[in-house]
Amino acid sequence: MAQGWILLILIVSMVISFLAADPPDQPSKPECHIPCDDICGVDIHCRWNHRFDAQIPTSYSLHWETADRIEGHVNTGTRLSGFVHREHFSMNSELRVWVQAENKHGSAKSQVVVFNTEDLTKPSPPIITWSHEDPLEISWSSICSEMHLSLGSCDVRYRIQAEELWEEDDVGAQVNYEFSGPAQPGVVYEFQVRCSCATGLVSDWSATHRIRSAEEAPTGQMDVWKDCGVLTTNADCVMTWKKLPISQAHGHIMGYEVTLFSKHSTTVLVNISVADPRGLLVCDELKCYLNSTLKSVSSASVSAYNAHGATVPSLLTIPTAGNVRSGNFIDVKMNMENLTVSWQLPSQHPNTRPFKEYVVQYKQTGRLLGKGFDWIRVNKSCTTVTFTGHFKRYWPYQVSLFTVTPDQQSHHVSSVISYSCHGIPAKVRSFKVISIAETHATLFWEPVLLSMQNGQVLSYEIGVHGQMVYNVSASPQDQNNTFELQNLSADQEYEVWIKAVTKAGPGPKVTTSFITKQQHHLQLKSKSHLLSLLIPVIICCVLVFLSFHKGASKACLCMNEKVPDPYNSTIYQMMTYQANESISWISIPIFEPHPTVSALEVVEIQRPLCEDQTKSPVSSEGCTRKHRYGKGEYSKMVDSEDEKDMSKVTGRDDCWSSTEEEQDSSGYERHFLPTAEEILNS
Secondary structure, three states: OHHHHHHHHHHHHHHHHHHHOOOOOOOOOOEEEEEEOOOEOOOEEEEOOOOOOOOOOOEEEEEEEEOOOOEEEEEEEOOOEEEEOHHHOOOOOEEEEEEEEEEOOEEEEOOOEEEEHHHHEEEOOOEEEEEEEOOEEEEEEOOOOOOOOOEEEEEEEEEEOOOOOOEEEEEEOOOEEEOOOOOOOOOEEEEEEEEEEOOOOEOOOOOOEEEEOOOOOOOOOOOEEEEOOOOOOOOOOEEEEEOOOHHHHOOOOOEEEEEEEEOOOOEEEEEEEOOOOOOOEEEOOOEEEEOOOOOOEEEEEEEEEEOOEEOOOEEEEOOOOOOOOOOOOEEEEEOOOEEEEEEOOOOOOOOOOOOOEEEEEEEEOOOOOOOOEEEEEEEOOOOEEEEEOOOOOOOEEEEEEEEEOOOOOEEEEEEEEEEOOOOOOOOOOEEEEEEEOOOOEEEEEEOOOHHHOOOOOOEEEEEEOOOOEEEEEOOOOOOOOEEEEOOOOOOOEEEEEEEEEEOOEEOOOEEEEEEOOOOHHHHHHHHHHHHHHHHHHHHHHHHHHHHHHHHHHHHHHOOOOOOOOHHHOHHHHHHHHHHHHHHHHHOOOOOOOOOOOOOOOOOOOOOOHHHOOOOOOOOHHHHOOOOOOOHHHHHHHHOOHHHHHHHHHOOOOOOOOHHHHHHHOOHHHHHHOOOHHHHHHO
């Protein structure tokens, strides 16, 4: 059952396709002649044209009918020409000819052509045998005399070399022609001739014959400009000019004379031969440029010369570097074949000073100076120009507008970047966070390189994963390549990404991450904890420093000073107690804006009596006692005569006990720590 349905569908499809197909179009009516070179041929040659479908094979046949109603045909296959052999027709008799085209869908017949076989003779084209350049004149020969026929009529056509249209003149039964109009000097003209005999058809056009008219000195001025690269702030430029049109060159241009005026009031004359430019001149079909820098040049001029003279020098002023301006009064429409620029200057624009013309230029980015560059000069009443050429897809072109004053001073008005078509852009070069706070962060990115944008970047998409997506304008007025994320949470990690966006869509993303700062009171709390840990350490360092300072002072006075045991110090014991107390306090997370410092004990002591041997009964043995460590040795030391003398100085009784001393302060502090006066003096 299924196979039956499939067969039925195939049959219906074939029927529909057969009914939908058309028969071939009607061929053109045949053109027939009997060719005559040195002698005339005997067969009739016919050819025709036909528009056919290459997918459908089409065959042709040439049909004829004589005056005696005798028909004949010849199959020509797929060829668009055929022959009627001599045995199928009579000379000086009527013959009817047509063509039939046929394919699998049907057939079609051309119009019938009726002619006399005597009139089918067609002479070969004439041969131009002589020419003269001033005035322009040519002569030719025809085969009619060799056919023993008189010359019928001849036509001459001419044009300037490389032009498309011909001008045509009917010269009658003549074999020479003199150019009637004013010939342009030094221009190459092309000539062709065709003739007919007294009977028969007109020949084909002869081979092209070229004549250069007499040269004269070139006229007019050259269109000279400068190529300063993509940015108008570029200090380096090259001078470029367009070749003179034929109507002004008046002959073969042999070279160019360039004069350079430097900023230091010096002049350099450069004569460049087209035949031997020595690397100074680079030319294409339409333009040339001087392959030399203009960094130290303030102005320049150029003129073209031939064997008869030179043009008037064309002046070019090299402007100083200035800022590249942009404005929405320039509108560019561009595709791969055309670039159309239109503009409308506001009346308050700074460069609307008196000027005589506009110059509109385009520069393909990434090309060397002098390459990928063109310009057009237009009258100041014109506000639209169109460039034609081949513009690369996805490639940026800078379009710039200038005004030119009567003294050839040029002023840059504005520049914009345009593309023939837009593609997906590349990723931004870098993306990072430049500042972070508790609730906001500032992002910075380096934009995509101009040569990798693949289109006009309209905006940048910035996204926070799981949150908002922001669109940041890429217009020159708004573009500072920074963006601030707001309403963030403190002490929170964020991941952000960025994409460049063109008309074709967004490009690949670049991602970075950051952590916002803690809240302010938490920062103070952590700082207070750190400070509580540092205070005891600072106190210990101060005490140690003062102890060493005092010890060094005593060492200078007496080399036999006793070395104390620090563990006997009351201050040390108290400080140890306070440190332990501080540690327990630090473990409690309570914020204290102004922590109190532990008590510092300062005890005034007398200088050792060994400073003056005449005033002290202390023996040298007491001063040279070896240093010992431990509490017992220290007890012996405080019972020495030194302490007795100190008691006399301080007004104490000799019978004071160590118990009373410990209640007041230990002998360690009195003996070794600096006095209050010493601390104040220091």
